[in-house]
Structure formats: structure tokens, C-alpha cells
Amino acid sequence: MNLGNELFKFDALANFVGIFITLFSLLIVIYSFGFMRQRKGMFQYYIYIILTLLASLGVVFSNNLILLIVFWGFLGLLLYLLIGFGQKERTPSTAKKAFIIIGGTDALMLLGLAFIWKIAGSLTMDKISIALNTKVAIWTYLCLAAGAFAKAGAMPFHTWVPDTAEDAPTPVTAFLPASLDKLLGIYFLARITLDIFQMNGAMNTLLMGLGSFTIIAAVMMALVQHDLKRLLGYHAVSQVGYMVLGIGTGNPIGIAGGLFHMLNNTIYKSCLFLGGGAVEKRTGTTDLDKLGGFAKIMPVTFVTFLIASLAISGVPPFNGFVSKWMVYQGIIDTSKDGSYLWILWLVAAMFGSALTLASFMKLVHAVFLGQRSKEQKAPSDNRKETSSSMLIPTVTLASLCVIFGVFAYQIPLKLFIFPSLKMTDTVFYGIWSPGLATGLIIVGIVVGIIIYLLGTVAKTRETEIFVGGEIVKEHPEMRLSGTEFYNTIKEMGFLRTIYRLAEKKVFDIYDIGKTITSGFNKVLGTLHNGVLPTYLAWCLLGMIILFFILLR
Amino acid sequence: MIYLFYLIFYGFLLTAIVGLLASWIDRKVTARVQYRVGPPVLQPLIDIVKLLGKETLIPKGASKMTFLGAPLAGLASVILVSTLLWVNNVSSNSTFLGDLIVVIYLLTIPSVSIIMGGFASRNPLASLGASREMKLILGYELPFVLAVFVPVIKSGFSIRLGDILNYQLQNGVIIGSWSGFIAFVVVVMCIQAKLALVPFDIAEAETEIVGGPLIEYSGSGLAVYRLMKNMLLFVLPFFLMILFMGGLRFDGIHLLWGILKYVGLVAIITVIRNTNPRVRIDQAVRFFWGPMTVLASISVIMAFLGL
Incomplete structure (x- = not known):
């Protein structure tokens, strides 16, 4: 068994996306020389850009889904770090938002991988072919597609893109949400749609x-x-x-x-x-x-x-x-x-x-x-x-x-x-x-x-504009x-x-999620009122339930 | 090389001549409606020649390249789309240049060129007029796309103009069916707006914003825009004839038929323009997104049902 072929593959689709990922990285680096001049932390900035390039190439060329999702997750982190170079007031919260949306859908993708392992028994991409005729298969597809959608910025996982565009430094926006994330998200969508799953109407x-x-x-x-x-x-x-x-x-x-x-x-x-x-x-x-x-x-x-x-x-x-x-x-x-x-x-x-x-x-x-x-x-x-x-x-x-x-x-x-x-x-x-x-x-x-x-x-004359006689x-x-x-x-x-x-x-799916989370917080937060007897009462109650279940 | 001949002869000269004549018909009928004598036949041409002799003024601080380049882009696109329509009409089996979708997209370029020209003049009135033009495009594009696809549905989902013409040759013109007729009515309204004629001349509105995007144009630039608009007066009805009325045919009596169809369309446009007052931009958008879109949807559904 050749481990290289098992983990990586170089077919025409991957090569084509890879070529353009490299081209865009090069252009962005050239642009950043001008745009990011006289800013602090430029050493890290260029390191992150290069790491992003490597991780993206890793995603494109990996043939093993586990390997792919490792690179994929790494990209989410790099996105978070790169947005952090923005100098606006809202930048930190924007970076957090992007990280949470991307990270959340990454978790869905992991779930999808587990399903694939269950259905097909393999995680090598070119060996899997799943028909969308069972409920599990459909959920698997949706989980993976959610990851691709969030990366590419399709609805309903799009809300991080406009915020990032506004608050991140411009080369970063042009690099990740505008070019690389599109290439990768749609690449992955094409992979799962064309190769891994057999689509139905x-x-x-x-x-x-x-x-x-x-x-x-x-x-x-x-x-x-x-x-x-x-x-x-x-x-x-x-x-x-x-x-x-x-x-x-x-x-x-x-x-x-x-x-x-x-x-x-x-x-x-x-x-x-x-x-x-x-x-x-x-x-x-x-x-x-x-x-x-x-x-x-x-x-x-x-x-x-x-x-x-x-x-x-x-x-x-x-x-x-x-x-x-x-x-x-x-x-x-x-x-x-x-x-x-x-x-x-x-x-x-x-x-x-x-x-x-x-x-x-x-x-x-x-x-x-x-x-x-x-x-x-x-x-x-x-x-x-x-x-x-x-x-x-x-x-x-x-x-x-x-x-x-x-x-x-x-x-x-x-x-x-x-x-x-x-x-x-x-x-x-x-x-x-x-x-x-x-x-x-x-x-x-x-x-x-x-x-x-x-x-x-050939001979033109410049005049003041005419606005109904006003100057x-x-x-x-x-x-x-x-x-x-x-x-x-x-x-x-x-x-x-x-x-x-x-x-x-x-x-905004992020704000909906935030509302739900803080709703739970509010309910559960009332339990934490700082009064010792309450906590002891909860402990006692828990122990009673535990004993009831275990010793029944 | 043969394409160059098509372009110069059909696309430019013939289209310009017919367009200028149509513009004369339009002005003559308008004059008669208003109890005036009206201009002589050559007046539209004389206007353009006269404009060419006038001084070309450029507003101070404007981007000269954009200001003078915009009319050229508009004229070139009209010539191109006219050549496309002519060749596909004459030999309906040809695979020349483009299909229906290409024509729809090319037909927005004249409007875009007027918008760009208006923006480049750095005049608030021009900006205002150009933004109205853009909103008007948004308005009519929705029913226009819907209605234009009725012939596509009828002719078996082909977007080639030649196939649509062949279908009409064998099965009768599309306007003869109910769905085709409704779609035709919608498209006539849309080309009224595309031609920026009353009641949809909101973008230019001479009495209100002094010509809108064209306010700063004079001399050569205005002459090219004039020519472009006159040519559109041929190209748009011609497009309509190909889609709904079996196009223009050159054998014997059919040629006369074709000319009658064209003159009839120009007459409809002129009558609409002479019997209506100008609407506001929000009324226009509401009109297109409301009743017109509903009508267009009905015609699409009827076309699916085979009516």
C-alpha cells in the first residue's frame, strides 16, 4: 500500500484549484507590501499568510477526509488570527463571530465524517460512493454541505462574511473570504456532490x-x-x-x-x-x-x-x-x-x-x-x-x-x-x-x-456644470x-x-444562536445565586437522584 | 471579413437609416396629435449632423475618458446586437455570435452607458437621473425576463433565436397564442421603458431635471447618444418581432408584412407615449414589479400549460 496515494491525490480539479490558490497568495503578498506598510506585527502576518497557503493546499490535495478536516480546522484558526490584524473597534468580536460560525460548522462536518465511516467504512475520498436514499445519508450530506456553505459564505451561514469584510484589513478580506474560502468551500461542495455522494432530484x-x-x-x-x-x-x-x-x-x-x-x-x-x-x-x-x-x-x-x-x-x-x-x-x-x-x-x-x-x-x-x-x-x-x-x-x-x-x-x-x-x-x-x-x-x-x-x-472646452443656474x-x-x-x-x-x-x-444565524445561548444562561444563571444552602440542596437532590438510579 | 460587412451594412447603416426614419414617424405622429405640422423626413439626420458641428463641452474636473467613452460603448453594443439580430433573422440555422440570453444582456449596455455618462458628468442632476435610470432597469428587468422566456418555453426550451424563428415558421407566430399575447403586452411595456419614452422617461424628464444624464452632453457626445437612441428604436421592436411575430422575411408579400409589423409596433409605442403623462420612479417600479410581473407570471404558467 502506498501511503502517499492513500493520503494525497493530484487530479485535475485539485491541481486547478491549487494553481489559483498559489496565484492569489502571491498577489496578496505583493499587495500587502504596499498596504500593510508601517504596521506592527508584520512578521506574524506574513507567517500566517504562508501557513494559510500551505493549509489550503493541504485541503485541496488530501484524499483522506480526516486529513482534510485537520487542514480545514487549521484554516478557521488562521482566519481568526488574520482578522485580528484589523484596527477597528469591532474587530475582536467580528473575529470571534467568524471563528464560532466556521468552528461550529466544522463540528457538523466531523459528525458527517463519523456517519460516513458508519455507512461506507472508509474515509478515502475516491473510494466512497454513497447513494442518497437513506435518512442517514441525507443527514451526512447536509452536515458536510453545511461546512462547505459556511466556508464559502452561502446562506444561511453567511453572516460572518460582511462583518469580516468591514472590519478585517483589506488584503485579508481579499485573501480569505473573497478568494481562498470561495475556492475551498466550492471545491469541497463539488467534491462531495460529484464524487462522494450520488445526488438525487x-x-x-x-x-x-x-x-x-x-x-x-x-x-x-x-x-x-x-x-x-x-x-x-x-x-x-x-x-x-x-x-x-x-x-x-x-x-x-x-x-x-x-x-x-x-x-x-x-x-x-x-x-x-x-x-x-x-x-x-x-x-x-x-x-x-x-x-x-x-x-x-x-x-x-x-x-x-x-x-x-x-x-x-x-x-x-x-x-x-x-x-x-x-x-x-x-x-x-x-x-x-x-x-x-x-x-x-x-x-x-x-x-x-x-x-x-x-x-x-x-x-x-x-x-x-x-x-x-x-x-x-x-x-x-x-x-x-x-x-x-x-x-x-x-x-x-x-x-x-x-x-x-x-x-x-x-x-x-x-x-x-x-x-x-x-x-x-x-x-x-x-x-x-x-x-x-x-x-x-x-x-x-x-x-x-x-x-x-x-x-x-478634437477641440473640447471645459465648463462649469449646469444646475439650473445655481453656482x-x-x-x-x-x-x-x-x-x-x-x-x-x-x-x-x-x-x-x-x-x-x-x-x-x-x-443572522449567529445572533439567533446568541439569543438562544444567553436565554439558557439566564435560566441556569438564576440557580447560581451564591447562597450556600441552595447549592447544598442541589447537591443533595442530585445525590438522591443518583442513588435512586444506581441502587434501584 | 464577411462579418465586418454584416456589421457595417446591416448592423450600422441599415439600422441607422431605419431608426432615423422610425424616429421621424414618431415625431410626425406626435406633432399631428398635438395639431402641429411636424418635421420633414430628414430632420432626425439633420439634427445629428448639426450636433456634430457644435462645440464639445466637458464639465470641469470630470473624467474626460469616461465622459466621452460612454456614448461609444453604448453605440458599439447597439451595433453589435443589431448585427446579431439581422444575421440570425436572415439565416435562422446559423450559430452566429449569440443567443437570447446574450441579446438580453447586450440590450442593457446602452442603458449602462447612459448611466456611466451621467455619473461621469459630476452634475447632481445627472447623478439623480442616472440613478432613476438604474432603478427603472431594476423595475422592468423582472417582468421582461419572465415574459421573454415564454417563446423559449413554447419552442421547446431552446434559447437560440433561429430555433424560435423556425418554430414560428411551422406552428404559427407566438403572439397568436394566449400566453404569447400576454407576454407580448408585457414586453411592449418594458421596451417603452428601455427606450426611455413617456410615461417612463423619468430618467431624462426634461421639464424636471433638464435631461438628467444627458444634461452636460453637447456636440459630438450628444450626437452619438442621439444616434444610439434612434437605432434602438429599430433594434428593440425588431427583437420583439423575432421573438413573438416570426421575424422579418424577405420573400415577396412577407416583406411587406414585415414592414407593416414594424410600423405597427412603432405606432403602438408612439401612441402610448402620446396618451400618457410621466409617472414617478416609485410608481414605475411598483407598476413593473406589481401588475406587469403578475401578468408575465400568468403568461409563463399558461405557456407551461400549452395555451
Whole structure:
């Protein structure tokens, strides 16, 4: 018996995830040189980053479930430690929250492993194949999926992601919740769904339902956020919905789309976080009310941020569109099984994409375009990009967004996605030729430029803006920051009630758990009143019960 | 190379000519409704040429690249989607460029370009108008997606435009069935909003926020936006014809039929725009998320039942 093969395996899926884990670690380290400069404890910080890289590679390449969960648990601890580098007041409690949610679901996964041992008698991943026809098997699957969901940040275990996004240092957020945890969570979900368990229709429907719900609910929350990083954090949750939806379709194209979306999401989401971090580094704030007009000051960051925003909103020809399009085809394909629910999932996914676009338009306006706020007036009129170590990662990621979109069939799908699922590119029945489309778009832009040149675009003149004759300089309060854009939607009918409840954290699994725990505490706490005779009475009572049971 | 020809000839020139003519019909009918004489046939073209001769002004401190680039992106996407529709309509077995989902996504880019242009002007009124445009997109996207999938359900779950056309060639047009008709009504409302015409011209609202996103545009930028909007006046009804009315056919009497269908659609749009007052943005969103979504859902259910 070869112990190496027993414990580790290197198949196409693992290799592909491993490659990107390494790439993201490298980019984050480069970025941190710029962002985390002049902070204390940097030695530990980089040690933790490297340990995270090693542990993630361990998760991806292990073939033994026990080994996997050891690495997995280690990642939870490292996440806790890395969030601790944040400098906000709420950071400690956020780190605790993330640790408790991840740790709690880790415990569920352990329970799932015990069940697997009971059912299959083996913990080597490529030797297990469990049919979902017994109650135990279903519970096992749910336990393991809970772990994957919490890691990736799918509902209902998502609540640690927005908090972490707001309170942790930006590179950490871009590293763990936005990229590595997505890769690992969805990797594990794909493993259990495709390899370990044989899925059935009901479970697939459950996955698709959860996915659709995650997309809509999280993006609706993102729509009304006031903080740059928290808004991005909600999108980190919402995008997981597409991946779960894709994997839940259970047909080749949907699963390929889900995995491809996982890859794309890590690319543009970390690009967005890193671009946001560049603005944060420059201004010291992520409050959308205090930003605005940075397109002129940081043009490169603006372009990368814009590309990533369009990619995440699924605007063709960027990469986000291709994977969403594949997921949609997967959803429509489920109609062949006689299901009518597909239209519901499809509309949720497509409408979710419009909502994503809306919240990114708001973000781009509030940070980069629009009017500058009073706070940022002072010396920032001249152009000043961030340091090159912070530009290299964002530019790399933004160009990946374009390349993976335009050459979707030639590069990412052919090299990474199809080999990991052992299929060929014959699965498409829709049509989309991104290369040709990009070429034609360029020709279209040339046509537009010719029209421009026929006109007077060569000599332009700068003027003051026109606001019905008012002089804007004298009225600095005449400004829209962008945070108020969707208040009409927030105030609409039943949505208002839902938003109110969400603000009170009624839907937060952590807060529900906290309420239940402190409820128990209150009841049990009354017993501890510090009066000795009470304690003696309890002891006596306990002994009587004990004797009664033992000597009966 | 042949695609380049399609793009220049069908996608740009033909679409622009038809779009300008449709815009003239729209203005002429509007004028007659209001007891005016109305403009001559060439007026839409003359407007654009005149705008090209005007000075291009850029608001102080704005990102010039975004401000002037946004109209180009919008125009390019309209040309692209128009080429796509033409080629797929002419040869319905082709696998050219994209399917229904691609078209739906490409059709949002013109709106996005207007929004980006408005944001880049650094004018509070433009920001306000652009945010209304975005909310309008959110409003109509829900019923639009639902209704557009009625032809997909009818034609046996194919998202290729060619398959939808072939289905209609053999089984009669989709608008002829009850579900198809209801979906058609919903989509007409949605393209009214996509074209930003009354009653859904909330984003531009000249009398209130002075053109919204377009307030700072002048000269070349405005000319390109004008051209883009006129071309949309052809592209969107054409899209509707492909989905619900069997597209445009070129053999004999069918060509006349096709032209009549198109003129009829433009007439419907014009009539709606001339008989309604502008609504508020929250009313518009409520209208689309309420009655229109319910109607669209009914049509989807009826399509599943085979009606």
C-alpha cells in the first residue's frame, strides 16, 4: 500500500484549484507590501499568510477526509488570527463571530465524517460512493454541505462574511473570504456532490433553491449598504449563490458553469477588494458618503475597478458573463427532467444579475465618479496613483477578467474546467462567441470614433456644470453621494419590513444562536445565586437522584 | 471579413437609416396629435449632423475618458446586437455570435452607458437621473425576463433565436397564442421603458431635471447618444418581432408584412407615449414589479400549460 496515494491525490480539479490558490497568495503578498506598510506585527502576518497557503493546499490535495478536516480546522484558526490584524473597534468580536460560525460548522462536518465511516467504512475520498436514499445519508450530506456553505459564505451561514469584510484589513478580506474560502468551500461542495455522494432530484432542488435565495437576498442587502467593504462583502455572499445553483443543476454544463463562476468570482472579487483598499489607503475611510470623484485622481485603479464591476455584473464580453451564461443553460437544461421550477431559478439568477449591476453602479458613482465630498477636497486634485506594489495585483486581476472572458473557450475552460470534470466542449447548446463579439465591439467603437472625428471632439472646452443656474461651488451640500440612490426601493411595501428586520439582525444565524445561548444562561444563571444552602440542596437532590438510579 | 460587412451594412447603416426614419414617424405622429405640422423626413439626420458641428463641452474636473467613452460603448453594443439580430433573422440555422440570453444582456449596455455618462458628468442632476435610470432597469428587468422566456418555453426550451424563428415558421407566430399575447403586452411595456419614452422617461424628464444624464452632453457626445437612441428604436421592436411575430422575411408579400409589423409596433409605442403623462420612479417600479410581473407570471404558467 502506498501511503502517499492513500493520503494525497493530484487530479485535475485539485491541481486547478491549487494553481489559483498559489496565484492569489502571491498577489496578496505583493499587495500587502504596499498596504500593510508601517504596521506592527508584520512578521506574524506574513507567517500566517504562508501557513494559510500551505493549509489550503493541504485541503485541496488530501484524499483522506480526516486529513482534510485537520487542514480545514487549521484554516478557521488562521482566519481568526488574520482578522485580528484589523484596527477597528469591532474587530475582536467580528473575529470571534467568524471563528464560532466556521468552528461550529466544522463540528457538523466531523459528525458527517463519523456517519460516513458508519455507512461506507472508509474515509478515502475516491473510494466512497454513497447513494442518497437513506435518512442517514441525507443527514451526512447536509452536515458536510453545511461546512462547505459556511466556508464559502452561502446562506444561511453567511453572516460572518460582511462583518469580516468591514472590519478585517483589506488584503485579508481579499485573501480569505473573497478568494481562498470561495475556492475551498466550492471545491469541497463539488467534491462531495460529484464524487462522494450520488445526488438525487430532491437534493439538487434544495441546492438550487438555496442558491437562488442566496443570490437575491444578499444582493438586496448589498443594494442599501453605506460602506464600501461591507457592500462588497454582501456581494461575496451573493455570488456564491450562482456557484451553488450551478452545481445544484446536476448536469454537466451547469456544474462546469458553477466551477467557472467560482474561478471568475475569486478573480474579480479580489480585484474589487484590492481596488477598494487602494482608495481606503489613500483616504483612510471606506464610508461611501465621504468618497467620490476619484476617477481623475486614481485613473488606473478606476479602470481596473470598473472592469471588475462590469465583470461581476455579467456584462459581456467579460468573464462573469460566460460563467453566468453557462449556469443559465444548466438551469434551462433541468427542464428536460420535467421540472417547472427552473423558470423560478432562472429569473432569480438573471434578476439578481441586474441587482448586482445596480449596486455596482452605485458603488462606482460613490467612489470614483460623481461629485467630490467636502472631506476629500483638500490636496487631492492632482493625479496621484497608489504605490506600484498595490497596482500590480489589481492590474493583473483586471486583465485576467478580460482574458478569461474573451478567450473563455481557449484558456480557462479548456485548460482548467473541462479537464477537472472530464468532459469536452460539446455541452453547449446556446451560442456565444466572445472573441468575435469583442472584435465586432472594437469595430463598433471605431465607427463611433469616426463619428466623433467628423464632429468637434478634437477641440473640447471645459465648463462649469449646469444646475439650473445655481453656482455649485457656493453650495457644497448640492451633492449626491450615491448611498441614497435606492431608498425608494428600500421604502417600498413589504421590502421595508424585511429591511427593518434585517437591520435588527433577525436573520443572522449567529445572533439567533446568541439569543438562544444567553436565554439558557439566564435560566441556569438564576440557580447560581451564591447562597450556600441552595447549592447544598442541589447537591443533595442530585445525590438522591443518583442513588435512586444506581441502587434501584 | 464577411462579418465586418454584416456589421457595417446591416448592423450600422441599415439600422441607422431605419431608426432615423422610425424616429421621424414618431415625431410626425406626435406633432399631428398635438395639431402641429411636424418635421420633414430628414430632420432626425439633420439634427445629428448639426450636433456634430457644435462645440464639445466637458464639465470641469470630470473624467474626460469616461465622459466621452460612454456614448461609444453604448453605440458599439447597439451595433453589435443589431448585427446579431439581422444575421440570425436572415439565416435562422446559423450559430452566429449569440443567443437570447446574450441579446438580453447586450440590450442593457446602452442603458449602462447612459448611466456611466451621467455619473461621469459630476452634475447632481445627472447623478439623480442616472440613478432613476438604474432603478427603472431594476423595475422592468423582472417582468421582461419572465415574459421573454415564454417563446423559449413554447419552442421547446431552446434559447437560440433561429430555433424560435423556425418554430414560428411551422406552428404559427407566438403572439397568436394566449400566453404569447400576454407576454407580448408585457414586453411592449418594458421596451417603452428601455427606450426611455413617456410615461417612463423619468430618467431624462426634461421639464424636471433638464435631461438628467444627458444634461452636460453637447456636440459630438450628444450626437452619438442621439444616434444610439434612434437605432434602438429599430433594434428593440425588431427583437420583439423575432421573438413573438416570426421575424422579418424577405420573400415577396412577407416583406411587406414585415414592414407593416414594424410600423405597427412603432405606432403602438408612439401612441402610448402620446396618451400618457410621466409617472414617478416609485410608481414605475411598483407598476413593473406589481401588475406587469403578475401578468408575465400568468403568461409563463399558461405557456407551461400549452395555451
